[in-house]
Amino acid sequence: MKTTKILTVLTAFLLIFSLAACGTSKDNKKNDGNKKAEIAALMAMEPGTRDEATELHQKLMEQENAILSENSALWEKVFLSADKGTAMIEDGGNYGDFLLKTIDGAKDQFTADELKLLNEGAEQIREIEGKLTVLEQKFPGCGKKPSDGDMSVPAENGKPTEKGDLMKFPAFDGKDLDGNEVKSSTLFAENTVTVVNFWFTTCSPCVGELADLEALNKQLAEKGGAVVGINSFTLDGDKTAISDAKDILTKKGVSYKNIWFDSKSEAGEFTSGLYSYPTTYVVDKNGNIVGEPIVGAITEKKQAETLQKLIDQAIANSNG
Amino acid sequence: MDNKNAKKKKGGVSQFLSRFRGLFQAGAALLTNLHLPNFLKGGIYQGKGKAVCVPGLNCYSCPAASGACPIGSFQAVVGSSKFSFSYYITGFLILLGVLLGRFICGFLCPFGWFQELLHKIPTKKISTKKLKPLTCIKYAVLLFMVVLMPMLITNDVGMGDPFFCKYLCPQGVLEGAIPLAAVNSGIRAALGALFSWKLGILITVIVLSVLFYRPFCKWLCPLGAFYALLNKVSLFGMKVDKHKCVSCGKCAKACKMNVDVTKAPDHTECIRCGMCVRACPTKAVSFRYGFGNGNETDLSAEKTETAKQISDTEKE
Numbered sequence: 001m002k003t004t005k006i007l008t009v010l011t012a013f014l015l016i017f018s019l020a021a022c023g024t025s026k027d028n029k030k031n032d033g034n035k036k037a038e039i040a041a042l043m044a045m046e047p048g049t050r051d052e053a054t055e056l057h058q059k060l061m062e063q064e065n066a067i068l069s070e071n072s073a074l075w076e077k078v079f080l081s082a083d084k085g086t087a088m089i090e091d092g093g094n095y096g097d098f099l100l101k102t103i104d105g106a107k108d109q110f111t112a113d114e115l116k117l118l119n120e121g122a123e124q125i126r127e128i129e130g131k132l133t134v135l136e137q138k139f140p141g142c143g144k145k146p147s148d149g150d151m152s153v154p155a156e157n158g159k160p161t162e163k164g165d166l167m168k169f170p171a172f173d174g175k176d177l178d179g180n181e182v183k184s185s186t187l188f189a190e191n192t193v194t195v196v197n198f199w200f201t202t203c204s205p206c207v208g209e210l211a212d213l214e215a216l217n218k219q220l221a222e223k224g225g226a227v228v229g230i231n232s233f234t235l236d237g238d239k240t241a242i243s244d245a246k247d248i249l250t251k252k253g254v255s256y257k258n259i260w261f262d263s264k265s266e267a268g269e270f271t272s273g274l275y276s277y278p279t280t281y282v283v284d285k286n287g288n289i290v291g292e293p294i295v296g297a298i299t300e301k302k303q304a305e306t307l308q309k310l311i312d313q314a315i316a317n318s319n320g
Numbered sequence: 321m322d323n324k325n326a327k328k329k330k331g332g333v334s335q336f337l338s339r340f341r342g343l344f345q346a347g348a349a350l351l352t353n354l355h356l357p358n359f360l361k362g363g364i365y366q367g368k369g370k371a372v373c374v375p376g377l378n379c380y381s382c383p384a385a386s387g388a389c390p391i392g393s394f395q396a397v398v399g400s401s402k403f404s405f406s407y408y409i410t411g412f413l414i415l416l417g418v419l420l421g422r423f424i425c426g427f428l429c430p431f432g433w434f435q436e437l438l439h440k441i442p443t444k445k446i447s448t449k450k451l452k453p454l455t456c457i458k459y460a461v462l463l464f465m466v467v468l469m470p471m472l473i474t475n476d477v478g479m480g481d482p483f484f485c486k487y488l489c490p491q492g493v494l495e496g497a498i499p500l501a502a503v504n505s506g507i508r509a510a511l512g513a514l515f516s517w518k519l520g521i522l523i524t525v526i527v528l529s530v531l532f533y534r535p536f537c538k539w540l541c542p543l544g545a546f547y548a549l550l551n552k553v554s555l556f557g558m559k560v561d562k563h564k565c566v567s568c569g570k571c572a573k574a575c576k577m578n579v580d581v582t583k584a585p586d587h588t589e590c591i592r593c594g595m596c597v598r599a600c601p602t603k604a605v606s607f608r609y610g611f612g613n614g615n616e617t618d619l620s621a622e623k624t625e626t627a628k629q630i631s632d633t634e635k636e
Contacts, residue, residue, distance in 0.1 A: 204399070207475070276500075276507060279506070295506035295509065
């Protein structure tokens with residue numbers, strides 16, 4: 001009897017610890033030394049053709065983004081303290097130098113350890129940037145067109161990119177709820193910023209934020225941006241779902257565009273992968289998703305602030 | 321192996337069920353949460369299985385969950401603007417209640433198992449006998465938080481909130497919020513006061529579970545309340561053989577749900593855990609399945625077992 005008791009307690013602890021382990025295992029920080037070696041290897045490469053140069057360019061940019069995304073909270077602080085008045089994005093200026101200067105200017109906001117981390121990162125970025133400049137001189141245009149892939153690099157002249165992976169918003173070829181055609185290729189290009197809100201008809205927090213999104217749409221219109229809604233029930237053009245959705249939209253006084261597309265399309269698959277609603281994405285002119293999506297209603301003050309930051313960044317990306 | 325078989329023969333199905341209940345609970349918890357890799361990936365399973373309810377209290381938003389939570393689904397349907405009542409889920413729950421009753425609590429519910437495991441942590445245990453009035457709270461939770469409030473408190477477009485899920489359910493925090501927030505930064509960013517409140521409830525339930533036996537089942541669980549109402553008419557029940565009973569009172573003492581099985585074999589609080597079955601020195605208490613008052617009907621396998629036992633004792 002005693003042994004079963006002990007065994008159960010042990011199993012319970014095992015379960016708890018394995019859960020805790022799941023939580024941390026996601027933050028798979030690459031081995032520091034490993035990463036440095038990787039960068040050094042890339043730096044030593046001397047491409048012979050333009051294609052090789054393009055590939056190397058892209059890889060180096062990825063490394064740069066990786067450095068920034070690794071301690072994204074710290075970098076965000078750096079970006080916030082950056083003096084927007086100075087000519088940071090001057091053509092030809094090294095982004096690493098700019099970062100080092102900014103870090104130096106805001107050094108009292110960080111601890112010694114954090115400063116060391118930031119400075120190391122900025123040094124690495126400076127070296128990478130130097131290599132990139134050389135590459136671009138040797139093979140003009142190699143940085144312009146990263147080979148087609150799901151990873152794309154909108155930060156052409158090394159502007160700060162928020163956290164992690166830069167991803168194109170999945171392509172679609174759909175219609176709005178009145179039957180007019182909407183294509184992802186033209187939709188995003190028309191706007192300086194597109195706020196894409198995923199919702200569904202019977203989701204009460206989703207419906208609760210529609211009025212706020214409508215207000216945001218009006219506000220964005222002045223800056224050349226727009227809000228677009230995607231109701232997951234209306235995918236594949238389900239007629240009853242569309243009329244239900246329209247019903248709610250009229251009741252809530254929503255005037256911005258709501259669209260649907262084929263559930264088998266790239267964007268359709270993307271939508272079926274979402275499991276928390278509402279979720280809001282910010283997309284820039286180039287069709288890239290900016291930052292992390294906002295999960296949950298934007299009616300909350302903290303969420304609204306995050307959204308505003310993403311919007312500002314998307315507009316900056318689009319103008320750059 | 322021989323030993324096990326001998327035991328099984330001696331006690332029959334009732335003894336076997338109550339003896340290996342822990343294994344049933346573990347198996348049921350695993351079947352209810354089959355998609356374990358999702359804990360690492362951070363998503364939830366959204367396939368066809370989610371169209372069906374599981375019998376126990378198990379959050380839909382648990383990354384591993386293979387089906388939907390009956391209480392959650394009920395509120396979602398009742399609260400939506402399109403439907404006024406969820407007949408399908410009510411029917412499903414009545415069916416389960418009639419077929420099994422609170423056997424589900426004792427054998428199949430993952431949250432019940434979780435509380436029981438916590439109770440095995442060795443500390444001083446406190447009896448809940450004097451707290452009996454608290455058992456009524458769960459019926460209020462069922463009536464108000466699951467049925468009436470989602471149905472009646474609605475917004476301008478006729479939608480209600482799932483009050484129980486949103487404000488009370490500790491299983492949702494344990495299985496949904498915590499594992500999802502651990503791997504998804506977007507969800508982490510969305511955590512607010514509501515999460516803190518419910519985390520507080522979860523911690524309270526955990527602490528109480530160590531001290532008391534199944535506090536959430538006894539006092540708060542709306543699903544338990546629903547099955548409790550059907551426990552009286554459930555096909556699965558308890559049976560006390562009056563001829564074998566020596567009125568020693570060991571069964572009532574062993575019962576952690578504060579039920580005296582000899583007085584009320586189909587009590588609303590009985591979760592069919594079978595502790596009385598094992599406590600009975602004369603093997604007078606057993607499970608029964610089927611119609612009737614339990615005196616005539618019996619688990620068919622057990623009938624032959626008992627007969628054999630009697631003949632065995634006669635031989636001796």
